[in-house]
Amino acid sequence: MENAALLDVRAVHKGFAKADGAETVVLDGVDLTLKEGEIVGLLGRSGSGKSTLLRLIAGLSEPGGGSIRYMGRPVDGPPEGLAMVFQSFALFPWLTVLENVEIGLEAIGVPRDERRRRSLEAIDLIGLDGFESAYPRELSGGMRQRVGFARALVVHPNILLMDEPFSALDVLTAETLRTDFLDLWSEGQLPIKGVILVTHNIEEAVLMCDRILIFGSNPGRILREIRVDLPQPRARLDPDFRALVESIYVEMTARRPTEPASAARTERFPGSGIGSVLPRVSTNLLSGLMELVDAAPYNGEADLPVIASALHLEVDDLFPVAETLQMLRFAEFAGGDIKLSAEGRHFAKLDTDERKGLFAKHLLTYVPLAGHIRRVLDERHSQTAPWSRFADELEDYMSSDDAARSLRAVISWGRYAEAFAYDDDTMVFSLDNPGE
């Protein structure tokens, strides 16, 4: 007995025009259905387009292709019956709690007395009693997000859209808020019929969702759908729960060589050409992770979820580090595990200067952009080259933001490796040794 779909997203495509007329694809071929009584999670790393999809559903921006239908009608602007909860709460700082909650009702023309009654109900439901006349600045983060929830619920939406609603909160507060929300949801106290939750926290997705859609990047698309059949309330230490979390880690770290290639698209394998977008990862994190995995009890091979909780890092923070190590051939990263290569284990045992030497060798060999910069500098008589020389070249493959990010990343690695120098005032690369 399938319920009717609240929301139906078909083959949605979204891109942004670049300066040269080409398109950066943010979302491609996305299908999604939300049925009554479901919480669907959109799980992925930053840049996978999951927040963009949420904004398309909310009617805030327009898809480049495909269709979005809410209760059978196409979405052509923010529809009545959809409400959103924001990562940074997005409360109006100059309105009191009550006024913040009321504003959505005022906007759709609900009479004053009814507005007041419904707002007080929502405030009551979400546990904000007594804070009606407080300003957001007087509240803690957790209380602010409660206002965010009350403001969304007061319009009695059919679908609640949540954009990483707990990620700006501390661990304990986030857990309390999640539990409170799930309690209200399972008791049927919330006036909503379905929820879409955007998150990059794997455990949060497994804890809250009935279905999880895993998003991949470049372009953003749905890689897999995972059904979570564990009964609510779910326990994080339950073996089934752990197994599911582990399998999602494996899913998210899997290589996907069958990627359809397209000329405008960035290359798939990190570091396989200068067209790859490089993540800004600090060399401290790189050597820190190598040291940790090299040492007991991991002895060169570790489970990513274990590492993540040991380091209190989220997927978004940990994956780029592991991927960078893989790009530098210091580690293998697949199946939810990280395994140091022989060089990686060797690196962990060296002193600072020797590390720099080894790092420089790997950087120039395996990161094409670094090798390219070094070659250009070596070839030039002046041994200098301006930032724009490389930025222009990269912008053939990626947006100017990504080009700048990649250059910043390679500059910080190049500096650590002492492979080349960069002067930010003049924006010039050189082979100068800044120590001289």
Next chain:
Amino acid sequence: MTLSIIPIAAHRRLPRLGVWDAVAVALAVGLLAALAAASHGIAAPLPASGAAITLDPWALPGYALRTALRMLVALALSLLFTLIYATAAAKSRRAEIVLVPILDVLQSVPILGFISVTVTFFLSLTPGRTLGAEFAAIFAIFTSQAWNMAFSFYQSLRTIPTELTEASYSLRLGPWMRFWKLEVPFATPALIWNMMMSMSGGWFFVVASEAISVGNTTIALPGVGSYIGLAIEQRNLAAIGYAVLAMLVVILVVDQLLFRPLIAWADRFRFVQETEAAPPDSWVLTTLRRSRLVEWLVTPVGRLWAWSYHAAPKGRERMPLPPQQVVRRRLGAPDLAWRAAVLVGLTWVVWQIVRYVLSGVAPAEVLTPVIAGGLTLVRVMVLIALASLIWVPVGVWLGLRPKAARIAQPIAQFLAAFPANLLFPVAVSAIVALRLDPDIWLSPLMVLGTQWYILFNVIAGASTLPTELRDIGTSLHVRGWLWWRKVALPAVFPFYMTGALTASGGSWNAAIVAEVATWGDKTLRAHGLGAYIADATTAGDFHRIVLGIAVMSLYVLILNRAFWRPLYLFAERKFRLN
């Protein structure tokens, strides 16, 4: 804060009068009486030149009231202009490409030189009536107040956090409701700060615009400015003293009755809240807030306002791309046509100006104001440098000592409002007595009012220097010149740039007043573009006025683009703490 507001709101009892109501009533009646007194005589026929002004100190309160009223009317007009103009610029990309550069130019144009033109225009609207001269004076003050307010509002609109805008669209606020619930509140703190700056700057123009002679027509509106003009003409030192006193009183009263309450009220609109600083408070605002009578009067207005949201179109449109996400792409035909039309219009305007100027000035003479502009340029730059040498160290010292800064701020604010004309007696007498060169010694008058912007901004900059940075300096024994070079100067540099940029712009404007100084029958003249414009104004020679203003605008624009802006961007990039 009490929680009582919610249940009580539904069935409110009749307001019970209290002591706060008495204070509020006194305030309101006082303001009404002042308004009535000040507006009396506006429709009267234009008095014979200067005859109506008397140097009797007892006439001063009335004059001060008229002057204050003019400034407040101009401020209200500036506010209206700001809300409309800046909103249009921020909302429409097509409007933006025209409106923002115009604002930029208007900000650099020495409006002081234009007063003669506008006076003639407004007088022609209401021949023989004081009203025309009043309009002209108000317009002159308006032109000194509006541009920076509009810029600040435009900047604020463009920097509203994306998530707040998203929330407002997602909650389906219509454009009208979004304007009053999101955009105006977000822009309010910066706008009020700019209104205060504008009010200070306005004084300079009051003195220049109330008493003005264009060719054979001399107009003297009753006001502090005319009073000062007459005092200078009659060499009455005591009257100058009374005028300064009257100005001080007006500034203090406007501060207490208008700006203190506004700042205290706008505190809740500040987006980033620092918790340590005590919130600003104002006895006037407290009075208004606690008075039930005021509440009783204001509630219907609030209801009416809320009804306007209800009546305005509901929001269900998509959100436009935030400014930082808009990519420049190839322009479509309508955009190109629009740009072409703008270009044609611009060419036509420039051509009209050139034609007008050349119809009264020989082509060879065009070089004269350009050379004079070079002299003024040297003066401005040297004086800004000298003012910086003095005020940067003082500002840093004050900024690191919040208590001292709190005393110094209002004093500097008063001095910033101080029109250069008031120092003419001292300057002219000293220069004549000591046989000094007016080319050099008249110059300090140019930065008299504008140097304070440097001080304001440096104080603000030094007070944001994080305690950790100061502590590490102390712990590493960084002292003396090294401390200034490595800690203090880099920290205040971006703030200093803002101040220096404003001061430089203002000094050009001030040159028109400061390069020609009169005290009784003695007139001293420095060589420069300001003197060129001032002389053309006295002679009623509109061709040369326009030429002088055009040259000065070009100087300011080029100086801003080629010197101040690159330096400003460099400072932002290199020294901004976060």
